């Protein structure tokens with residue numbers, strides 16, 4: 001019999017842009033679950049695996065701490081957290097970019113105009129690294145959400161935010177100036193020691209994910 005404490009625990013975003021595609025991928029490689037909409041911890045029916053459904057922001061830390069062995073999360077979140085985890089694979093969903101955007105008709109037309117300006121963002125670490133790499137100095141205003149309205153509220157002059165189609169920026173009178181980080185979903189693994197059983201299971205899943213990705217193309 002299997003001790004539940006030895007289950008491979010995988011962190012998945014509970015409800016958001018990555019949820020359905022991650023669950024589709026897990027089912028696509030043969031894992032079977034029931035009732036994952038209702039519970040936070042979901043047992044897999046045919047493997048010694050369980051899913052922990054949490055906010056995406058918590059995933060890098062849970063994997064770093066070894067609370068979860070694996071996690072599916074945006075590269076943007078992993079990089080912003082500077083999480084000590086191993087990136088096993090990039091996956092071709094959740095594709096987006098962190099970009100600088102400024103009011104359309106304003107005086108900031110390129111990244112070079114950012115000196116002395118205020119930048120609103122939910123990604124202070126990635127934004128600061130970008131500024132440093134360009135030798136620019138600007139004030140970072142960290143907001144947890146609704147960053148795109150910060151210029152209109154005069155909280156900031158420009159923003160950095162995640163963009164996929166650009167529709168949200170456009171709707172808020174902003175234009176994209178420059179990409180500072182390209183993102184996609186990543187499968188990450190804890191750096192804490194794992195049992196041989198868990199390592200073997202992870203290897204098996206990686207092979208299946210590879211097969212699944214090839215079959216999708």
Ligand code: ATP
Pocket residue numbers: 013014015016017018054055056057073074075076077094095096162163164165183184185
């Ligand atoms: P949670 O409640 O889990 O904290 P959230 O609101 O932070 O959810 P989502 O909006 O569901 O997160 O986005 C999750 C991830 O999806 C992002 O971190 C990013 O990797 C990816 N993503 C892809 N396209 C976009 C986009 N246009 N805007 C925001 N995130 C995107």
Ligand code: ZN
Pocket residue numbers: 055056057
């Ligand atoms: Zn989040």
